[in-house]
Amino acid sequence: MKKTFCILLALVSLGLSASAQGFYAHRAGRAENDENTLQAFKQCLSVGVDRFETDIRMAADGTLIISHDANLKRRTGFDGVIEQMKGKDIIKKKTYLGNRIPSAKALVKLLASKKASYVEFELKTGEKNLYPDSRIPEYCEAIYALVSKYQPQGVRWVYTSFDHRPLIYLREHHPEVLTGLINAKPVSKDLINLAKKLGVNQLDAGVKGTTAKAVEAAHKEGLRVCLWPGAKPQDYYDMKALGADAMCTDIPNLLRLELSGK
Numbered sequence: 001m002k003k004t005f006c007i008l009l010a011l012v013s014l015g016l017s018a019s020a021q022g023f024y025a026h027r028a029g030r031a032e033n034d035e036n037t038l039q040a041f042k043q044c045l046s047v048g049v050d051r052f053e054t055d056i057r058m059a060a061d062g063t064l065i066i067s068h069d070a071n072l073k074r075r076t077g078f079d080g081v082i083e084q085m086k087g088k089d090i091i092k093k094k095t096y097l098g099n100r101i102p103s104a105k106a107l108v109k110l111l112a113s114k115k116a117s118y119v120e121f122e123l124k125t126g127e128k129n130l131y132p133d134s135r136i137p138e139y140c141e142a143i144y145a146l147v148s149k150y151q152p153q154g155v156r157w158v159y160t161s162f163d164h165r166p167l168i169y170l171r172e173h174h175p176e177v178l179t180g181l182i183n184a185k186p187v188s189k190d191l192i193n194l195a196k197k198l199g200v201n202q203l204d205a206g207v208k209g210t211t212a213k214a215v216e217a218a219h220k221e222g223l224r225v226c227l228w229p230g231a232k233p234q235d236y237y238d239m240k241a242l243g244a245d246a247m248c249t250d251i252p253n254l255l256r257l258e259l260s261g262k
Contacts, residue, residue, distance in 0.1 A: 022236075022239075022240065022245065022246050022247060023051065023230065023236055023246060023247045023248070023249045023252065023255055024051035024052055024053055024118055024120065024226075024246055024247075024248055024249070024252075025044050025049055025051065025052050025053065025249065025252035026053050026228070026229070026230065026248045026249055026250050027040070027053065027054060027055065027068060027250075028040035028041045028043075028044050028052055028054065028252075029043075029044055029049075029249075029250060029251065029252045029253060030250050031231070031250035031251050032250070032251055032252070032253050032254065034095055034097040034099045035068065035075075036054055036055060036066045036067060036068060036102070037066075037095060037097075037099035037100070037101070037102060038099070038100075038102050038106060038107065038110060039097075039099045040099075041107065041110060041111070042110070043253075044252055044253070045110075045114050045116070047253060047256070048256070049252045049253070049256060050114060050115075050116045050117050050118070051116070051117055051118035051119070051246075052111070052116060052118070052119050052120070053119075053120040053122060053160075053248055054066055054107065054119065054120070054121060054122065055067060055068045055122045055124050056104050056121055056122065056123060056124060056143055057070065057082045057083065057124050058082075058083065058131075058135075058138075058139050058142065059082055059083065059085055059086060059087040059090055060083060060084055060085055060086060061086045061087055062087075062138070062142060063086070063087020063088075063090070063091075063103060064087075064103060064104035064105065064142055064143060064146060065082050065087065065090050065091070065101060065102075065103060065104060066101070066102045066103070066104055066107050067082055067101060067124075068124070070082055070083060070124075070127060070130060072090070072093055072101065075095045075096065075101075076093045076094060076095055076096070076101070077096065078093055080093075081130070083130040083131075087103065091103055104143070104146060105146060108146055108147060108150050109150055111150075112150035112151065112152055115152045115154075115155060116155065116157075117155050117156065118155065118156045118157070118158075118246075119155070119156075119157045119158070120158050120160045120180065120204070120226075120248075121143065121147060121157065121158070121159050121160065122160050122161060122182065123139070123140070123143065123159060123160065123161040123163065123166040123167075124161075125139060125161065125163045125165060125166050126161075126162050126163045131163075133165065136165050136166055136169055137169060137173075139166065140166050140169045140170055140173070140174075141173075143159070144159075144170070144174055144177070147159075148177075156178065157178070158178040158179065158180050158201070158202065159177055159178065159179050159180070160179065160180035160181070160182050160202075160204055161180075161181070161182060162181075162182045162183065164181075164198060167179050167181060167198050167199075167200055168198060168199075171198070171199040171200075178201045178202070179198075179199070179200040179201055179202075180200050180201060180202035180203065180204050180224075180226070181194065181195045181198055181200045181202075181203055181204065182204040182205075183203070183204070183205050183206070184205075184206045185205060185206055185209070186205055186206050186207070186208060186209030186210040186211075186214065187203060187205045187210045187211070187214040187215055187217075187218055187225060187227075188214055189214075189217065191203065191205060192214075192217060192218050192221055192223065195218075195221075195223055196221055196223075200223075201222075201223070201224060202223055202224035202225065202226060202245075203218055203223050203224070203225055203226070204226045204227075204228060204248065205225065205226075205227060205228075206227070206228065206229075207227040207228065207229070207230075207235060207238060207239055207242070207244075207247075210227060210242055210244070211242065212241070212242045212243050215242050215243045215244050216243060219243070224245045224246075225243075225244045225245050226244065226245060226246045226247070226248055227239045227242070227244045227246075227247055227248070228247070228248035228249075229248065229249075229250065230247045230248055230249030230250060230251065230255070231249075231250055231251070232251070233251070233254070233255055233258045235247060235249070236249065236255055236258075236259075
């Protein structure tokens with residue numbers, strides 16, 4: 001704890017802009033903070049990290065919730081599925097570290113107030129038992145309404161997903177928004193072609209196995225390339241060497257400190 005506090009003090013004193021460094025905080029720095037909580041986002045913002053990835057789910061009553069997992073058990077100890085609960089019950093739950101599970105509205109308002117320069121809103125609809133085809137329009141329209149209401153001018157906020165269905169829906173109904181395909185595989189010709197078919201603006205792919213030639217090919221097709229996972233500083237340097245645009249990292253505070261000495 002003391003070491004972490006000293007690192008954060010050093011980051012504050014450096015006053016560096018994370019937006020210029022080419023990385024963004026995965027779940028607001030899941031290896032350093034209480035992932036996807038307002039506390040985590042506020043901590044990052046307090047030291048100049050204003051680029052994020054987060055996850056959005058929909059409760060049974062339509063409330064949008066920030067959570068990677070469908071089940072709250074891993075983080076709170078409560079065995080309950082978000083999509084089967086009411087929003088008011090979910091946001092009362094606290095993580096093991098004492099932070100509440102936030103609504104998407106609370107987070108979006110926070111990010112808007114700070115004019116976060118980059119945000120990836122991952123659309124967590126991959127579990128078809130929780131998100132059948134019939135629920136995709138409701139889910140997408142709710143997120144679009146929320147984000148478009150608060151999104152400041154001059155920022156890059158992107159809707160991303162492993163699931164093709166919400167990306168297709170947004171392309172057809174809200175073609176002005178930015179979208180991105182997430183895939184754990186490395187950048188390849190097949191993945192680039194899939195991204196083009198879906199009509200997305202960017203490709204979030206696995207850094208392992210990705211080559212500089214493949215990244216260049218994606219750029220030639222007009223795709224922005226983000227790589228993941230970023231578990232250590234070397235992952236960032238590997239990403240830069242490949243010519244990718246950004247790295248999704250679990251260690252934004254440590255990485256920011258690392259880059260301050262370069």
